[in-house]
Amino acid sequence: MNGALSGIRVVDITNNQAGPSCGQMLAWLGADVIKVEEPIKGDPARSMLKDRPDADSLFYLSFNANKRSLTLNLKNSRGKDVFRTLLGTADVLLENFGPGVLERLGFGHREVRELNPRLVYASIKGFGSYGPYRDYKSYEPIAQAMGGAMSVTGFPDNPPTYVWPSIGDSGTGMHCVIGILAALMQRYTTGEGQQVEVSMQDAVVNLIRVSLRDHQRLGKPGARTGNQLGAGVPGTTYRCRPGGPNDYVFIFVPQQMWLPLLRAIGRDDLIGDPRYDTAEARWQHKDDVNALVEAWTSQRSKHDVMKILAGAGVPCGACLDTGEVLSDPHLQARDMIVEVEHPVRGRYVTAGNPVKLSASPTKISPAPLLGQHRHEILKELGYGEADIGALEAEGAI
DSSP: OOOTTTTOEEEEOOOTTHHHHHHHHHHHTTOEEEEEEOTTTOOGGGGTTOSSTTSOOHHHHHTOTTOEEEEOOTTSHHHHHHHHHHHHTOSEEEEOOOTTHHHHHTOSHHHHHHHOTTOEEEEEESSOSSSTTTTOOOOHHHHHHHTTTGGGSSOTTSOOOOOSSOTTTHHHHHHHHHHHHHHHHHHHHHSOOOEEEEEHHHHHHHHTHHHHHHHHHHTSOOOOOTTOOTTOSSEEEEEOBTOOTTOEEEEEOOGGGHHHHHHHTTOGGGTTOTTTSSHHHHHHTHHHHHHHHHHHHTTSBHHHHHHHHHHTTOOEEEOOOHHHHHTOHHHHHTTSEEEEEETTTEEEEEEOOSOOOSSSOOOOOOOOOTTTTHHHHHHHTTOOHHHHHHHHHTTOO
């Protein structure tokens, strides 16, 4: 079955996470994503956080599924010639090099546009290619700090807090996917490609716009409020049995859900009690409300609490640890946790595609070995076996 982006070729020269997550999503949606890597070493992520010496890291596998791999030395003149040939067949170039690096190699937007005017030139940068911070380097925590996310995360008496979900890396990658798809759609009208740029700081700012709204609404910087969701009560985490580090549920009760909550936890006696009858009253008595809710949740497992409350229509979710996520039956049923067969590792479990398309469902294939498809791709570009042998001898591939 053809994917939604069948016929679109993406040349992915990114590494680590932000760029590769973008390329992987395009591959999941059906594009032919060719990951171009440095010979011998490849993407540094291949050796990052290795759990076994004979195989690429799980970190690398997590962000490079469904791609093909071609090794090219972009500092070698013949390697550059091959890259120009490849770009002539491409619809998208995806890069996350430091500012000015590709320009020095001869592959800046201006040069590539002359080579292929229809190509969408997509760049992911820490702070973008213009503005006062353009030359600064960035990683996930830097993006979270500079985008404002850390300032509103954590508990009131603790420092600004880094969150593990990769809003700076994968969040930027998903924003870049949107830009690439928009540019490809516009190309149908104009016949020409364009430059797409997403910075990590910009992406994080977009993701915390609710906190920016609150600053304007209240006239002061957003405060760290721990797990408390606004002024809603109940609206935080509650301890469950047996009391381990992740034995919690998050319960959020809008006004219309208060009576169903009381009935579900067997506290019909509090229905109509003026201390708790309105959202404002519950906020004034939030310690009492939280105590009575936790008195009930602490006697049950988080899964039992979720089953009872969610079954009653009350928004509630168990705080799953990573092992529980990997084995969650709902996620498995939705192909969000899938098993993949790798030529070196054998079978391993990974996250699937969260974007579900009815006409073109995603089948996850393993990330490629370094240079796994170079002969295949070079033959598609018109190179014969003798040419490929010469390129290998010269260190171009």
